[in-house]
Amino acid sequence: MGNAHQYFGDGLPYVNLSDLKGKLIAIEGTDGVGRSTHIDLLQEWLEVQGYGVITTGWTRSNLMSKTIEMAKQGNILDRWSFSLLYATDFADRLEHQIIPAMRSGFIVLADRYIYTALARDAVRSGDRTWIRNVFGFAVVPDLVLYLRIDVDTLALRVIETKGMNYWESGMDLRLGVDLFDSFKKYQSSLIEEFDKMAEEFHFQVVDARKPPEEIQSNLRSKIQPILTNGARAPELTQESPAAMQSLPNEFPTSPLKP
Amino acid sequence: MTPPALTFAQPHSFPGKLIIVEGIDGSGKSTQLLLLQKWLESKEFNVFFTEWNSSALVRETTRRGKKSKTLTPTTFSLLHATDFASRLYHEILPPLKAGMIVLADRYAYTAFARDAVRGVSREWVRKLYNFAIRPDMAFYFKVPMEVAIDRLLGGTRAQLKYYEAGMDMGLSPDVSESFRLFQSRILSEYDKIVDEYGLITMDATKDIEAQQNQMRQLVSQALVNYKPKRGTHGKRASVFWRRFAVRQSE
Numbered sequence: 001m002g003n004a005h006q007y008f009g010d011g012l013p014y015v016n017l018s019d020l021k022g023k024l025i026a027i028e029g030t031d032g033v034g035r036s037t038h039i040d041l042l043q044e045w046l047e048v049q050g051y052g053v054i055t056t057g058w059t060r061s062n063l064m065s066k067t068i069e070m071a072k073q074g075n076i077l078d079r080w081s082f083s084l085l086y087a088t089d090f091a092d093r094l095e096h097q098i099i100p101a102m103r104s105g106f107i108v109l110a111d112r113y114i115y116t117a118l119a120r121d122a123v124r125s126g127d128r129t130w131i132r133n134v135f136g137f138a139v140v141p142d143l144v145l146y147l148r149i150d151v152d153t154l155a156l157r158v159i160e161t162k163g164m165n166y167w168e169s170g171m172d173l174r175l176g177v178d179l180f181d182s183f184k185k186y187q188s189s190l191i192e193e194f195d196k197m198a199e200e201f202h203f204q205v206v207d208a209r210k211p212p213e214e215i216q217s218n219l220r221s222k223i224q225p226i227l228t229n230g231a232r233a234p235e236l237t238q239e240s241p242a243a244m245q246s247l248p249n250e251f252p253t254s255p256l257k258p
Numbered sequence: 259m260t261p262p263a264l265t266f267a268q269p270h271s272f273p274g275k276l277i278i279v280e281g282i283d284g285s286g287k288s289t290q291l292l293l294l295q296k297w298l299e300s301k302e303f304n305v306f307f308t309e310w311n312s313s314a315l316v317r318e319t320t321r322r323g324k325k326s327k328t329l330t331p332t333t334f335s336l337l338h339a340t341d342f343a344s345r346l347y348h349e350i351l352p353p354l355k356a357g358m359i360v361l362a363d364r365y366a367y368t369a370f371a372r373d374a375v376r377g378v379s380r381e382w383v384r385k386l387y388n389f390a391i392r393p394d395m396a397f398y399f400k401v402p403m404e405v406a407i408d409r410l411l412g413g414t415r416a417q418l419k420y421y422e423a424g425m426d427m428g429l430s431p432d433v434s435e436s437f438r439l440f441q442s443r444i445l446s447e448y449d450k451i452v453d454e455y456g457l458i459t460m461d462a463t464k465d466i467e468a469q470q471n472q473m474r475q476l477v478s479q480a481l482v483n484y485k486p487k488r489g490t491h492g493k494r495a496s497v498f499w500r501r502f503a504v505r506q507s508e
Contacts, residue, residue, distance in 0.1 A: 010382035012332060062326075063333060067319040074315075080343035080389050081315065088336040095330045133385035137332055137378075 005102070008114070009136020015099060017139065022052075022102035023226055024139060026113035027219075029147030030190050031168040032158040033208045034215070038147070039109050041216050042223070046107055051227070054101045056093050057111040064089035072167060083121045087134050090114060094138065102139075114138045115201070119193035123186070124173065142226050145219055146203035148195075151188045153209050155180070266366070266384075270391040274354035275484055277477065278365040280448070281399030282441050283422060284406030285462045286469070290399065291363050293470045294477065298359055303486050306353040308345055310364035316341035324421055331376035334421075338369055339386050346390065354391075357486065366390045367398075367455065371447035375440065376427065395480050397473065398452050401462035403442050407434070 005017040005024070027035050027042075036057075043053045059068050068085050098108050114135040121131035149157075158164055164179050166172075170186025171179070198205055204222045206215055270276070277294070279287040291307075298305050311320060320337050323329040329337070353360050366387040373383045410418065411434070420426070423433050424440025452459055458476065460469055 010379040010385070013379050014331060014377040063319065063323050063328065067316070071315055078343065078347035081340055081347065084336055084340035084343055088333055088340060091330065091332045091336055092328075095332065096328065130385070130388055133382070133388070136382055136385070 005142075006140045007136065008138045008140055009133060012095070012137050015095070017099075020099065020102040020139075021105040023107045023143070024098065024102060024110065024141040025107065025223060025226075026110045026115070026141040026144045027147065028113060028115050028144055028194065028203065029208060030149065030154065030187055030194065032154060032161065033147045033149050034212070035111055035147060037212065038216055038219055039111050042109060042219060045220060046109075046223075049227075052101075052104070052106040053109060054097065054106050055109045055111060056097050058116060059086070059089050061089045061092035062096070063092040079121065079124045082124070083117060083131055083134065086117045086120075090117070090135070091137065099139070110141070113141060113144065115144070115194065115197050115203075118197065119190050122193050123170070123189045143223065144201060144203045145222060146194060146198050146205050147208040147215070148198075148205050149191075149208040151184055151191060154187055155184055158183070266388055266390050266392055268392065269394070270354070272351075272354040272391075273357035273485075275359045275395075275481065276350065276354060276362065276391065276393040277359065277395045277397075278362040278367075278393045279397045279399065280364060280367045280371075280451075280457060281401065281462060282406055282444055282448070284409040285399040285401040286409070286466065287397070287399040287462075288363050289466060290397070290460075290469055290473055291361055293466075294473055295361055297470075297474055298361075298477075304353075304356075304358040306349070306358050306360045308349045308360065308362050310362075310368055311338060311341050313341045313344040313348070315344050327420070327426065329421075329426065331373065331378050334376060334426075335369060335373040335378050335383060335386070338373075342366065342369070342387070343389065350391075359481075359484075359486075362393070365393060365396065367396070367448070367451050367457070370451050371444045374447050375424070375443045395477065396455065396457045397460055398448060398457040399460050399462035399469075400448075400452075403438060403445065405463055406441065407438065410437075 005020045007017070027039055029035055039055055043055060046053045059065055064085065068089060071081070071085055098110070101108050117135060118128070118131055122128050125131075155164075158168070164183045166179075168187075169179050169183035170189075171182055173182070173186060175185040176182035194203075197203065206218045206222070208215060210218070279291045281287040288309075295305055295307060311317065316337055320329075320341070323333065323337065350360050350362065369383055369387060370380070374380045418433050418437045423437035425433065425436050427436075427440060429439040430436040451457065460473065462469065
Protein backbone atom coordinates (compact mmCIF):
# COMPACT_ATOMS: atom_id res chain seq x y z
CA MET A 1 0.00 0.00 0.00
CA GLY A 2 1.01 3.56 -0.59
CA ASN A 3 1.32 5.91 2.32
CA ALA A 4 1.76 4.51 5.81
CA HIS A 5 -0.75 5.16 8.53
CA GLN A 6 0.06 7.50 11.37
CA TYR A 7 -1.07 8.43 14.83
CA PHE A 8 -2.52 11.81 15.67
CA GLY A 9 -0.22 12.31 18.65
CA ASP A 10 1.67 10.17 21.11
CA GLY A 11 0.16 6.98 19.71
CA LEU A 12 0.17 3.43 21.00
CA PRO A 13 3.83 2.52 21.55
CA TYR A 14 2.94 -1.17 21.62
CA VAL A 15 1.11 -1.22 18.25
CA ASN A 16 2.99 -0.96 14.98
CA LEU A 17 0.99 0.61 12.17
CA SER A 18 3.32 -0.28 9.34
CA ASP A 19 1.41 -3.41 8.35
CA LEU A 20 -2.07 -1.88 8.08
CA LYS A 21 -3.09 -2.74 4.55
CA GLY A 22 -6.68 -1.55 4.71
CA LYS A 23 -8.22 1.88 4.52
CA LEU A 24 -9.89 3.93 7.18
CA ILE A 25 -12.73 6.18 6.07
CA ALA A 26 -14.47 8.34 8.65
CA ILE A 27 -17.92 9.80 8.08
CA GLU A 28 -18.50 12.82 10.24
CA GLY A 29 -21.33 15.23 10.64
CA THR A 30 -23.66 16.42 13.33
CA ASP A 31 -26.59 14.42 14.75
CA GLY A 32 -29.42 13.55 12.34
CA VAL A 33 -27.54 14.40 9.20
CA GLY A 34 -28.02 10.96 7.64
CA ARG A 35 -24.66 9.34 8.26
CA SER A 36 -25.85 5.80 8.91
CA THR A 37 -28.08 5.67 5.82
CA HIS A 38 -25.18 6.65 3.62
CA ILE A 39 -22.79 4.28 5.34
CA ASP A 40 -25.13 1.37 4.57
CA LEU A 41 -25.19 2.38 0.92
CA LEU A 42 -21.42 2.82 0.79
CA GLN A 43 -20.83 -0.57 2.33
CA GLU A 44 -23.06 -2.20 -0.28
CA TRP A 45 -21.31 -0.33 -3.08
CA LEU A 46 -17.85 -1.29 -1.86
CA GLU A 47 -18.74 -4.92 -1.28
CA VAL A 48 -20.17 -5.20 -4.77
CA GLN A 49 -16.76 -4.09 -6.01
CA GLY A 50 -15.12 -6.84 -3.96
CA TYR A 51 -13.76 -4.90 -1.02
CA GLY A 52 -14.03 -6.30 2.48
CA VAL A 53 -15.84 -3.76 4.63
CA ILE A 54 -16.50 -3.39 8.32
CA THR A 55 -18.36 -0.57 9.95
CA THR A 56 -17.80 0.76 13.41
CA GLY A 57 -19.98 3.21 15.26
CA TRP A 58 -19.67 5.65 18.11
CA THR A 59 -20.40 4.14 21.58
CA ARG A 60 -20.78 0.66 20.11
CA SER A 61 -17.82 -1.01 21.85
CA ASN A 62 -18.39 -4.17 23.86
CA LEU A 63 -16.63 -2.64 26.81
CA MET A 64 -18.39 0.68 27.05
CA SER A 65 -21.79 0.78 25.37
CA LYS A 66 -23.65 -0.23 28.54
CA THR A 67 -21.62 2.11 30.73
CA ILE A 68 -22.26 5.08 28.49
CA GLU A 69 -26.00 4.39 28.48
CA MET A 70 -25.95 4.20 32.27
CA ALA A 71 -24.00 7.41 32.56
CA LYS A 72 -26.33 9.23 30.20
CA GLN A 73 -29.37 8.17 32.16
CA GLY A 74 -27.82 9.53 35.29
CA ASN A 75 -27.09 12.84 33.55
CA ILE A 76 -24.28 13.33 36.01
CA LEU A 77 -21.40 13.69 33.69
CA ASP A 78 -18.81 16.36 34.07
CA ARG A 79 -16.82 17.42 31.06
CA TRP A 80 -13.87 15.14 31.70
CA SER A 81 -15.78 11.96 32.46
CA PHE A 82 -18.02 12.68 29.49
CA SER A 83 -15.07 12.90 27.10
CA LEU A 84 -13.10 10.08 28.72
CA LEU A 85 -15.99 7.63 28.48
CA TYR A 86 -16.09 8.26 24.74
CA ALA A 87 -12.33 8.02 24.50
CA THR A 88 -12.42 4.64 26.24
CA ASP A 89 -15.14 3.41 23.90
CA PHE A 90 -13.11 4.60 20.95
CA ALA A 91 -9.88 3.00 22.20
CA ASP A 92 -11.66 -0.33 22.68
CA ARG A 93 -13.00 -0.25 19.13
CA LEU A 94 -9.69 0.99 17.71
CA GLU A 95 -7.69 -1.84 19.21
CA HIS A 96 -10.25 -4.63 18.93
CA GLN A 97 -11.99 -3.74 15.64
CA ILE A 98 -10.44 -1.01 13.54
CA ILE A 99 -6.74 -1.88 13.65
CA PRO A 100 -7.22 -5.68 13.32
CA ALA A 101 -9.57 -5.14 10.36
CA MET A 102 -7.13 -2.80 8.65
CA ARG A 103 -4.33 -5.25 9.26
CA SER A 104 -6.39 -7.85 7.37
CA GLY A 105 -6.93 -5.44 4.50
CA PHE A 106 -10.50 -4.35 5.19
CA ILE A 107 -11.96 -0.97 4.45
CA VAL A 108 -13.26 0.43 7.73
CA LEU A 109 -16.21 2.79 7.55
CA ALA A 110 -16.39 4.69 10.82
CA ASP A 111 -19.70 6.26 11.72
CA ARG A 112 -18.23 9.30 13.49
CA TYR A 113 -14.60 9.49 14.47
CA ILE A 114 -12.60 11.42 17.03
CA TYR A 115 -13.66 14.74 15.48
CA THR A 116 -17.07 14.29 17.08
CA ALA A 117 -15.40 14.04 20.48
CA LEU A 118 -13.15 17.00 19.73
CA ALA A 119 -16.15 19.12 18.74
CA ARG A 120 -18.24 18.14 21.77
CA ASP A 121 -15.45 18.75 24.22
CA ALA A 122 -14.48 22.08 22.65
CA VAL A 123 -18.09 23.26 22.82
CA ARG A 124 -18.22 22.30 26.51
CA SER A 125 -14.88 23.69 27.58
CA GLY A 126 -13.49 26.11 25.04
CA ASP A 127 -10.19 24.28 25.43
CA ARG A 128 -8.97 22.29 22.44
CA THR A 129 -5.59 21.10 23.67
CA TRP A 130 -6.47 18.54 26.31
CA ILE A 131 -8.94 16.52 24.27
CA ARG A 132 -6.59 16.41 21.29
CA ASN A 133 -3.84 15.10 23.51
CA VAL A 134 -6.19 12.46 24.90
CA PHE A 135 -7.01 11.23 21.40
CA GLY A 136 -3.34 11.23 20.44
CA PHE A 137 -3.56 7.43 20.21
CA ALA A 138 -6.02 7.57 17.30
CA VAL A 139 -5.00 6.54 13.79
CA VAL A 140 -5.29 9.30 11.19
CA PRO A 141 -7.95 8.22 8.67
CA ASP A 142 -7.21 7.92 4.96
CA LEU A 143 -10.26 10.02 4.29
CA VAL A 144 -12.73 12.07 6.32
CA LEU A 145 -16.08 12.72 4.71
CA TYR A 146 -17.97 15.54 6.37
CA LEU A 147 -21.71 15.70 5.78
CA ARG A 148 -22.34 19.38 6.23
CA ILE A 149 -25.72 20.91 6.95
CA ASP A 150 -27.00 24.23 8.28
CA VAL A 151 -28.74 24.29 11.62
CA ASP A 152 -32.18 25.38 10.36
CA THR A 153 -32.45 22.55 7.88
CA LEU A 154 -31.13 20.18 10.53
CA ALA A 155 -33.69 21.26 13.11
CA LEU A 156 -36.56 20.69 10.68
CA ARG A 157 -35.20 17.34 9.63
CA VAL A 158 -34.74 16.08 13.18
CA ILE A 159 -38.22 17.16 14.25
CA GLU A 160 -39.71 15.48 11.17
CA THR A 161 -37.97 12.21 11.83
CA LYS A 162 -37.12 11.10 15.36
CA GLY A 163 -37.52 14.25 17.38
CA MET A 164 -35.02 16.10 19.51
CA ASN A 165 -33.49 14.35 22.47
CA TYR A 166 -31.80 15.58 25.61
CA TRP A 167 -28.18 14.94 24.66
CA GLU A 168 -28.40 15.98 21.01
CA SER A 169 -29.85 19.23 22.27
CA GLY A 170 -26.96 19.72 24.65
CA MET A 171 -29.40 20.15 27.51
CA ASP A 172 -26.59 19.39 29.97
CA LEU A 173 -25.17 22.77 28.99
CA ARG A 174 -28.34 24.74 29.80
CA LEU A 175 -27.94 26.77 26.64
CA GLY A 176 -31.56 27.63 26.07
CA VAL A 177 -34.92 27.76 27.75
CA ASP A 178 -36.39 24.79 25.91
CA LEU A 179 -35.35 21.82 23.82
CA PHE A 180 -35.64 23.61 20.48
CA ASP A 181 -33.76 26.65 21.62
CA SER A 182 -31.03 24.56 23.17
CA PHE A 183 -30.82 22.24 20.17
CA LYS A 184 -30.20 25.14 17.80
CA LYS A 185 -27.56 26.75 19.95
CA TYR A 186 -25.77 23.51 20.68
CA GLN A 187 -25.82 22.21 17.13
CA SER A 188 -24.72 25.60 15.76
CA SER A 189 -21.68 25.52 18.00
CA LEU A 190 -20.92 21.97 16.92
CA ILE A 191 -21.25 22.86 13.24
CA GLU A 192 -18.95 25.80 13.81
CA GLU A 193 -16.35 23.48 15.36
CA PHE A 194 -16.71 20.99 12.52
CA ASP A 195 -16.24 23.77 9.98
CA LYS A 196 -13.01 24.85 11.64
CA MET A 197 -11.73 21.28 11.76
CA ALA A 198 -12.75 20.73 8.13
CA GLU A 199 -9.99 23.12 7.13
CA GLU A 200 -7.48 22.07 9.72
CA PHE A 201 -7.78 18.33 9.08
CA HIS A 202 -8.65 18.49 5.38
CA PHE A 203 -12.12 16.98 5.48
CA GLN A 204 -13.87 16.27 2.20
CA VAL A 205 -17.05 18.30 2.55
CA VAL A 206 -20.33 17.00 1.15
CA ASP A 207 -23.46 19.12 1.18
CA ALA A 208 -25.99 17.13 3.20
CA ARG A 209 -28.97 19.25 2.12
CA LYS A 210 -28.93 17.70 -1.36
CA PRO A 211 -31.16 14.75 -2.28
CA PRO A 212 -29.85 11.43 -0.94
CA GLU A 213 -28.85 10.07 -4.37
CA GLU A 214 -26.77 13.10 -5.06
CA ILE A 215 -25.08 12.93 -1.66
CA GLN A 216 -24.31 9.28 -2.17
CA SER A 217 -22.75 9.75 -5.56
CA ASN A 218 -20.77 12.65 -4.17
CA LEU A 219 -19.45 10.46 -1.37
CA ARG A 220 -18.55 7.70 -3.81
CA SER A 221 -16.62 10.04 -6.06
CA LYS A 222 -14.56 11.17 -3.09
CA ILE A 223 -13.84 7.62 -1.98
CA GLN A 224 -12.93 6.38 -5.44
CA PRO A 225 -9.43 7.92 -5.58
CA ILE A 226 -8.23 6.14 -2.44
CA LEU A 227 -9.37 2.68 -3.52
CA THR A 228 -6.69 0.22 -4.56
CA ASN A 229 -8.01 -0.24 -8.06
CA GLY A 230 -9.41 3.27 -8.13
CA ALA A 231 -7.87 4.21 -11.44
CA ARG A 232 -9.70 1.53 -13.33
CA ALA A 233 -12.97 1.21 -11.46
CA PRO A 234 -16.00 2.06 -13.53
CA GLU A 235 -18.21 5.00 -12.69
CA LEU A 236 -21.07 3.75 -10.57
CA THR A 237 -23.98 6.08 -10.38
CA GLN A 238 -26.64 3.41 -9.95
CA GLU A 239 -26.77 -0.32 -9.58
CA SER A 240 -25.49 -0.65 -13.12
CA PRO A 241 -24.28 -3.94 -14.58
CA ALA A 242 -20.77 -2.62 -14.09
CA ALA A 243 -21.30 -3.13 -10.38
CA MET A 244 -21.25 -6.85 -11.02
CA GLN A 245 -17.57 -6.66 -11.69
CA SER A 246 -16.92 -7.78 -8.19
CA LEU A 247 -14.08 -10.25 -8.43
CA PRO A 248 -11.22 -9.34 -6.14
CA ASN A 249 -8.45 -7.66 -8.01
CA GLU A 250 -5.44 -9.91 -7.77
CA PHE A 251 -3.05 -7.43 -9.27
CA PRO A 252 -3.44 -4.19 -7.41
CA THR A 253 -2.16 -1.12 -9.16
CA SER A 254 -0.07 -0.08 -6.22
CA PRO A 255 3.55 -1.00 -6.91
CA LEU A 256 4.52 -0.76 -3.27
CA LYS A 257 2.73 -3.85 -2.13
CA PRO A 258 5.34 -6.29 -0.79
CA MET B 259 -20.01 29.59 32.13
CA THR B 260 -17.36 26.93 31.80
CA PRO B 261 -15.00 26.52 34.74
CA PRO B 262 -11.39 27.50 34.09
CA ALA B 263 -9.26 24.57 33.06
CA LEU B 264 -7.44 23.13 36.03
CA THR B 265 -3.88 22.24 35.51
CA PHE B 266 -1.59 19.84 37.22
CA ALA B 267 1.29 22.23 36.89
CA GLN B 268 0.14 24.88 39.35
CA PRO B 269 -0.92 24.74 42.99
CA HIS B 270 -4.68 25.05 43.50
CA SER B 271 -6.28 28.04 45.18
CA PHE B 272 -9.09 26.31 47.07
CA PRO B 273 -9.40 26.80 50.83
CA GLY B 274 -9.10 23.06 51.56
CA LYS B 275 -6.05 20.80 51.51
CA LEU B 276 -5.37 17.75 49.40
CA ILE B 277 -3.09 15.08 50.86
CA ILE B 278 -2.37 11.92 48.89
CA VAL B 279 -0.40 8.71 49.39
CA GLU B 280 1.34 6.60 46.78
CA GLY B 281 3.27 3.35 46.77
CA ILE B 282 3.11 -0.19 45.43
CA ASP B 283 0.69 -2.76 46.81
CA GLY B 284 1.91 -3.87 50.22
CA SER B 285 3.79 -0.64 50.98
CA GLY B 286 1.47 0.13 53.87
CA LYS B 287 0.26 3.44 52.47
CA SER B 288 -3.44 2.76 53.14
CA THR B 289 -2.75 1.93 56.77
CA GLN B 290 -0.81 5.15 57.18
CA LEU B 291 -3.55 7.20 55.54
CA LEU B 292 -6.17 5.65 57.79
CA LEU B 293 -4.15 6.52 60.88
CA LEU B 294 -3.65 10.04 59.62
CA GLN B 295 -7.40 10.36 59.12
CA LYS B 296 -8.11 9.23 62.70
CA TRP B 297 -5.67 11.78 64.02
CA LEU B 298 -6.98 14.66 61.89
CA GLU B 299 -10.55 13.88 62.91
CA SER B 300 -9.54 13.82 66.54
CA LYS B 301 -8.15 17.31 66.00
CA GLU B 302 -11.60 18.41 64.80
CA PHE B 303 -10.64 18.73 61.17
CA ASN B 304 -13.27 17.98 58.55
CA VAL B 305 -11.82 15.15 56.54
CA PHE B 306 -12.96 13.56 53.32
CA PHE B 307 -11.50 10.26 52.10
CA THR B 308 -11.42 9.03 48.51
CA GLU B 309 -9.66 6.10 46.89
CA TRP B 310 -8.44 4.97 43.50
CA ASN B 311 -10.84 3.22 41.16
CA SER B 312 -13.90 3.54 43.34
CA SER B 313 -16.45 5.66 41.47
CA ALA B 314 -19.77 3.93 40.91
CA LEU B 315 -19.77 4.96 37.27
CA VAL B 316 -16.66 3.11 36.25
CA ARG B 317 -16.09 0.37 38.81
CA GLU B 318 -18.61 -1.94 37.21
CA THR B 319 -17.07 -1.51 33.75
CA THR B 320 -13.55 -2.08 35.00
CA ARG B 321 -14.71 -5.23 36.70
CA ARG B 322 -16.38 -6.47 33.53
CA GLY B 323 -13.33 -5.65 31.42
CA LYS B 324 -11.01 -7.35 33.88
CA LYS B 325 -13.20 -10.42 33.98
CA SER B 326 -13.34 -10.82 30.21
CA LYS B 327 -9.61 -9.93 30.03
CA THR B 328 -10.19 -7.67 27.05
CA LEU B 329 -8.65 -4.56 28.56
CA THR B 330 -5.74 -3.14 26.61
CA PRO B 331 -3.10 -0.89 28.18
CA THR B 332 -4.92 2.10 26.71
CA THR B 333 -8.48 1.20 27.71
CA PHE B 334 -7.16 0.23 31.15
CA SER B 335 -5.56 3.64 31.44
CA LEU B 336 -8.58 5.54 30.10
CA LEU B 337 -10.99 3.74 32.43
CA HIS B 338 -8.93 4.73 35.43
CA ALA B 339 -8.72 8.28 34.16
CA THR B 340 -12.51 8.33 33.79
CA ASP B 341 -12.89 7.09 37.33
CA PHE B 342 -10.45 9.73 38.51
CA ALA B 343 -12.25 12.49 36.61
CA SER B 344 -15.56 11.47 38.06
CA ARG B 345 -14.16 11.40 41.60
CA LEU B 346 -12.32 14.67 41.11
CA TYR B 347 -15.55 16.34 40.10
CA HIS B 348 -17.86 14.72 42.63
CA GLU B 349 -15.61 13.88 45.59
CA ILE B 350 -12.40 15.89 45.57
CA LEU B 351 -13.31 19.37 44.36
CA PRO B 352 -16.48 19.99 46.44
CA PRO B 353 -14.84 19.28 49.83
CA LEU B 354 -11.73 21.24 48.79
CA LYS B 355 -13.89 24.20 47.84
CA ALA B 356 -15.72 23.84 51.15
CA GLY B 357 -12.40 24.04 52.96
CA MET B 358 -12.07 20.40 54.02
CA ILE B 359 -9.01 18.17 54.11
CA VAL B 360 -9.22 15.59 51.35
CA LEU B 361 -7.23 12.38 51.77
CA ALA B 362 -6.68 10.36 48.61
CA ASP B 363 -5.42 6.80 48.59
CA ARG B 364 -3.47 6.84 45.29
CA TYR B 365 -3.54 9.68 42.82
CA ALA B 366 -2.59 10.33 39.21
CA TYR B 367 0.97 9.19 39.95
CA THR B 368 -0.34 5.65 40.20
CA ALA B 369 -1.44 5.93 36.59
CA PHE B 370 1.89 7.47 35.55
CA ALA B 371 3.72 4.50 37.05
CA ARG B 372 1.42 1.61 36.16
CA ASP B 373 0.31 2.68 32.72
CA ALA B 374 3.85 3.41 31.60
CA VAL B 375 4.87 -0.08 32.70
CA ARG B 376 1.91 -1.52 30.78
CA GLY B 377 3.21 0.20 27.67
CA VAL B 378 1.37 3.45 27.04
CA SER B 379 3.37 6.55 26.25
CA ARG B 380 4.68 8.39 29.32
CA GLU B 381 3.96 11.75 27.74
CA TRP B 382 0.45 10.72 26.79
CA VAL B 383 -0.61 9.59 30.26
CA ARG B 384 0.71 12.83 31.76
CA LYS B 385 -1.25 14.90 29.26
CA LEU B 386 -4.28 12.74 29.92
CA TYR B 387 -4.29 13.74 33.60
CA ASN B 388 -3.62 17.38 32.93
CA PHE B 389 -7.04 18.26 34.37
CA ALA B 390 -6.00 16.97 37.79
CA ILE B 391 -5.07 19.40 40.52
CA ARG B 392 -1.72 19.30 42.22
CA PRO B 393 -1.90 17.91 45.78
CA ASP B 394 -0.71 20.01 48.69
CA MET B 395 1.20 17.05 50.04
CA ALA B 396 2.10 13.80 48.30
CA PHE B 397 3.67 10.96 50.28
CA TYR B 398 5.45 8.09 48.58
CA PHE B 399 5.87 4.98 50.71
CA LYS B 400 9.03 3.37 49.49
CA VAL B 401 9.47 -0.30 50.22
CA PRO B 402 11.74 -2.98 48.78
CA MET B 403 10.09 -5.59 46.60
CA GLU B 404 10.63 -8.47 49.04
CA VAL B 405 9.02 -6.68 51.96
CA ALA B 406 5.94 -5.87 49.89
CA ILE B 407 5.57 -9.45 48.74
CA ASP B 408 5.95 -10.81 52.27
CA ARG B 409 3.27 -8.43 53.50
CA LEU B 410 0.88 -9.32 50.71
CA LEU B 411 1.34 -13.08 50.69
CA GLY B 412 1.70 -13.52 54.41
CA GLY B 413 -0.88 -11.03 55.47
CA THR B 414 -4.27 -9.68 54.70
CA ARG B 415 -4.52 -10.39 51.00
CA ALA B 416 -3.58 -13.98 50.42
CA GLN B 417 -4.24 -14.09 46.68
CA LEU B 418 -2.63 -11.97 44.01
CA LYS B 419 -5.12 -10.82 41.43
CA TYR B 420 -4.67 -11.11 37.68
CA TYR B 421 -4.24 -7.44 36.81
CA GLU B 422 -2.51 -6.51 40.08
CA ALA B 423 0.10 -9.09 39.25
CA GLY B 424 0.39 -7.69 35.71
CA MET B 425 -0.59 -11.08 34.27
CA ASP B 426 -1.99 -9.27 31.23
CA MET B 427 1.58 -8.39 30.27
CA GLY B 428 2.67 -11.97 29.86
CA LEU B 429 5.79 -11.46 31.96
CA SER B 430 5.57 -14.91 33.51
CA PRO B 431 2.96 -17.67 33.71
CA ASP B 432 3.54 -17.84 37.46
CA VAL B 433 1.45 -15.31 39.37
CA SER B 434 3.98 -14.59 42.11
CA GLU B 435 6.81 -14.26 39.64
CA SER B 436 4.71 -12.03 37.39
CA PHE B 437 3.79 -9.89 40.38
CA ARG B 438 7.45 -9.57 41.31
CA LEU B 439 8.51 -8.51 37.81
CA PHE B 440 5.56 -6.17 37.31
CA GLN B 441 5.86 -4.44 40.67
CA SER B 442 9.62 -4.02 40.42
CA ARG B 443 9.13 -2.20 37.12
CA ILE B 444 6.53 -0.02 38.82
CA LEU B 445 9.01 0.67 41.61
CA SER B 446 11.54 2.04 39.18
CA GLU B 447 8.85 4.19 37.51
CA TYR B 448 7.94 5.58 40.92
CA ASP B 449 11.56 6.50 41.53
CA LYS B 450 11.47 8.73 38.45
CA ILE B 451 8.12 10.21 39.44
CA VAL B 452 9.33 11.08 42.93
CA ASP B 453 11.99 13.30 41.40
CA GLU B 454 9.77 14.67 38.67
CA TYR B 455 6.95 15.76 41.01
CA GLY B 456 8.78 16.17 44.29
CA LEU B 457 6.90 13.54 46.28
CA ILE B 458 7.84 13.14 49.96
CA THR B 459 9.58 9.79 50.31
CA MET B 460 8.75 7.78 53.43
CA ASP B 461 10.79 4.79 54.55
CA ALA B 462 8.04 2.17 54.55
CA THR B 463 10.23 -0.48 56.16
CA LYS B 464 10.07 1.35 59.50
CA ASP B 465 7.57 0.56 62.24
CA ILE B 466 4.01 1.68 61.60
CA GLU B 467 4.05 4.08 64.58
CA ALA B 468 7.37 5.59 63.57
CA GLN B 469 6.13 6.29 60.06
CA GLN B 470 2.88 7.69 61.36
CA ASN B 471 4.65 10.03 63.79
CA GLN B 472 6.80 11.36 61.02
CA MET B 473 3.79 11.79 58.76
CA ARG B 474 1.81 13.65 61.43
CA GLN B 475 4.73 15.94 62.06
CA LEU B 476 5.01 16.83 58.39
CA VAL B 477 1.27 17.34 58.05
CA SER B 478 1.20 19.57 61.16
CA GLN B 479 3.82 21.79 59.62
CA ALA B 480 1.93 21.98 56.35
CA LEU B 481 -1.31 22.88 58.13
CA VAL B 482 0.12 25.77 60.18
CA ASN B 483 -1.75 28.41 58.23
CA TYR B 484 -4.79 26.29 57.52
CA LYS B 485 -8.02 27.50 59.07
CA PRO B 486 -10.56 24.70 59.33
CA LYS B 487 -14.18 25.62 58.89
CA ARG B 488 -16.64 24.31 61.40
CA GLY B 489 -19.59 22.34 60.11
CA THR B 490 -21.78 20.40 62.49
CA HIS B 491 -20.58 19.51 65.96
CA GLY B 492 -19.81 15.87 66.63
CA LYS B 493 -21.61 14.63 63.56
CA ARG B 494 -20.44 11.09 64.13
CA ALA B 495 -20.41 9.47 67.52
CA SER B 496 -17.02 7.82 67.10
CA VAL B 497 -15.35 11.10 66.22
CA PHE B 498 -17.11 12.85 69.07
CA TRP B 499 -15.90 10.36 71.65
CA ARG B 500 -12.39 10.19 70.33
CA ARG B 501 -12.11 13.93 70.73
CA PHE B 502 -12.65 13.67 74.48
CA ALA B 503 -10.50 10.57 74.77
CA VAL B 504 -13.32 8.67 76.43
CA ARG B 505 -13.22 4.92 76.19
CA GLN B 506 -16.30 3.50 74.55
CA SER B 507 -17.38 0.89 77.03
CA GLU B 508 -20.95 -0.05 76.12
